[in-house]
Every structure is written in structure tokens, then in C-alpha cells.
Amino acid sequence: MDLLIWPIQTESTNRGSATSDMVNQNEDQHNEYSTLLHATTYYLLLSITRVGNCQIPHQSRALFKTVVTVQPNWPQIFSGEKITLRCEIQGGGHTEWTYEWTTTSSNTFPTDNRYIIIRATESHSGQYRCLGRRDTYTSTEWSEAITLKVLSYKPWAELTAVNRDIPVGGSVILTCSRYFWYRDEKTSQPLTSQDVVFLSNRRIRVSVGGVYWCRGGRGEPVYYTEYSYSITVNKKREAVVSLQPNWSEIYSGEKITLRCEITDEGHTEWTYGWTTPSSIKFPTEIDTPY
Structure with a gap:
């Protein structure tokens, strides 16, 4: 803010000589005006100083x-x-x-x-x-x-197996890049520890034949990957040939029955294959009478 101060100009006169009273009166008026002007200037400067020291509101960003x-x-x-x-x-x-x-x-x-x-x-x-x-x-x-x-895509799970044939009384190990396991149907419930043996590094040990799948999932709700390609695991069962009657010696003309028995066969329908060093041709049935 600028303060404009106009200088006081005394009016010049052509009158010959002024009395001393008029001169003194003019000087007194000039002194009063100067004193008032100085007081007003001080007040204005004080006001300007106070306004200058005020804190103008501004946006605060540094604290957060x-x-x-x-x-x-x-x-x-x-x-x-x-x-x-x-x-x-x-x-x-x-x-x-x-x-x-x-x-x-x-x-x-x-x-x-x-x-x-x-x-x-x-x-x-x-x-x-x-x-x-x-x-x-x-x-x-x-x-x-x-x-x-x-x-833009969903990840795939990868399923691998070193051996796909379960030996008699044994098991095979499957490895999946994810950790949800399924058998036979993709839509079935994931396998639990009652179905398979869970190993480290996303592996399972299986002793039951079937078609196996796996996929991954994470988050809540669970986000699933695509299913892996399937692996078919075959369980090998032991076949035993029995002889009826089980005589130590068999004579010409006797009736003999050879039976192919499969351990842990359950109710599965089986077909059978026979092999022999003799020239006799065998059927595909469980019993072979002679």
C-alpha cells in the first residue's frame, strides 16, 4: 500500500508587507497540519505492518x-x-x-x-x-x-507323472503346479487326505487307479486356474492261476479246471488272457475246464 503525501504550498501574495501576526498564524497552522499528518502516517504504517504480519490461509499438504x-x-x-x-x-x-x-x-x-x-x-x-x-x-x-x-488369460495347471502304472501293492506319485486335485470327474469335490497321500512340493501319492486332474486356486472368493490335462493311472493287480482239483498227480482222462483269480477284484468286469507252452487255445473266461 502506497501513501501519497502532497507538499503544502503557501500561497504567494503581492501585498507589500505582511504583519507578523499573520506570519505567526500561518506557522502555527502549518505545525498543526504537519503533526496531524505525521500521526495519520504512523497509524497507516502501523496498520500496513499488522496486515503484512497476518497469516493468509493456504492449503496444507506437508503433514500427510x-x-x-x-x-x-x-x-x-x-x-x-x-x-x-x-x-x-x-x-x-x-x-x-x-x-x-x-x-x-x-x-x-x-x-x-x-x-x-x-x-x-x-x-x-x-x-x-x-x-x-x-x-x-x-x-x-x-x-x-x-x-x-x-x-488377459487364466493360468493353466500342469500335471506330470513319472510312472502311470501302479504296481501291485504300490503307488505312483503325481506332481501338479497347483494344489487342487481331482479324480475321474472335473466337477467332483477335490481329493482329501482320505483319498490320497499329500506330499511336499505339490505332489500326491496315489494307490487307486483312475483319471486324475488338478488346478490351482487363490483369493477369497477362490479364483481357479484352468484344469490341467488329465493323466490316467492304471492299477496293476496280481493274477493267480489255481488248479481244481489240486492233486499232486493228474492222470489221463481226469477233469481238471484252471482258474484265473485276480486279487482285490471287487465287482469289476474282467476279460482274461491265457498263455501256455502247449498247443491248446484258451478262452477269455475265468474258468478253463479240460
Whole structure:
């Protein structure tokens, strides 16, 4: 603020000589005017100084910091997974905040501190930043950007087996890159410890033949991978040939029955194959009478 002061100009006169009383009166008026002017100037300068020392309201940003977090925090996000982005204000206390988001993706955001993606797609890929605003004069800085990359495919599970034939009384080991196991039907319930023996490194030991599958899952609700290709495990059973009647000596003309018995056969329908050093041809039945 500038203070303009006009100098006092005394009116010149052509009158010959002035009396000393008029001169003294003019000097007294000049002194009074100067004193008033100085007092007014001091007041104005004091007022300007006070206004200059006032704290003009401004936006406060330095006290708070925002961070964008992703839950679950997996290194890879696949199409269809559920993801939650959260804007966290460090040191924000329990103050009511409103939130602003900015992203390079094609999606819009609410003013809440959470953004829940029910089924992630490639369109959700991009960088995300947020800030918090408490009132007109208080807000945070924009957070550092966090990058979200959503892959367009679902991962596959890989199932391997060194041996697919279960020996008599033995078992085989299957290895899967994931950890949900199934037998015979994909839609069946996952296998439990009552069905197989679970080993370390995503392996199982099986002693029951059948078609096996596996797949992975994570998160809540569970996000499943694609099923693996199937592996058929065959269980070998021991076949025993019995002789009826079981005589130590057999004479020409006697009736003899050879029986092929399969251990642990249950109610399974079997066909049979025979081999012999003789020239006799064998049927495919369980009993072979002679």
C-alpha cells in the first residue's frame, strides 16, 4: 500500500508587507497540519505492518502422505480375479476425508478410499494415484503411482507323472503346479487326505487307479486356474492261476479246471488272457475246464 503525501504550498501574495501576526498564524497552522499528518502516517504504517504480519490461509499438504495399496498383493493378476485398491493416508488420524483418484486406465473412480474390482480385465491395467482432501485448505500430495497389470488369460495347471502304472501293492506319485486335485470327474469335490497321500512340493501319492486332474486356486472368493490335462493311472493287480482239483498227480482222462483269480477284484468286469507252452487255445473266461 502506497501513501501519497502532497507538499503544502503557501500561497504567494503581492501585498507589500505582511504583519507578523499573520506570519505567526500561518506557522502555527502549518505545525498543526504537519503533526496531524505525521500521526495519520504512523497509524497507516502501523496498520500496513499488522496486515503484512497476518497469516493468509493456504492449503496444507506437508503433514500427510498418501499410499495406494493393492489387495491381494500378487506379482501377477489374471483376468477374472477380484482386486481391491485402497488409498491410505499416513498420519491422517480419524478425520473425515474425501478422495480423488487418477489413472491411465479407462475406468472411473468414486470418492471413497477403496475401489473394488469384482472381475479384473485388461481395461483395468494402468497406473493409479490418489490424494485425500479434508477441507478447503487441507489436502495431501498425490501419491506415488502404482502399476496394475491384468493378464488377459487364466493360468493353466500342469500335471506330470513319472510312472502311470501302479504296481501291485504300490503307488505312483503325481506332481501338479497347483494344489487342487481331482479324480475321474472335473466337477467332483477335490481329493482329501482320505483319498490320497499329500506330499511336499505339490505332489500326491496315489494307490487307486483312475483319471486324475488338478488346478490351482487363490483369493477369497477362490479364483481357479484352468484344469490341467488329465493323466490316467492304471492299477496293476496280481493274477493267480489255481488248479481244481489240486492233486499232486493228474492222470489221463481226469477233469481238471484252471482258474484265473485276480486279487482285490471287487465287482469289476474282467476279460482274461491265457498263455501256455502247449498247443491248446484258451478262452477269455475265468474258468478253463479240460
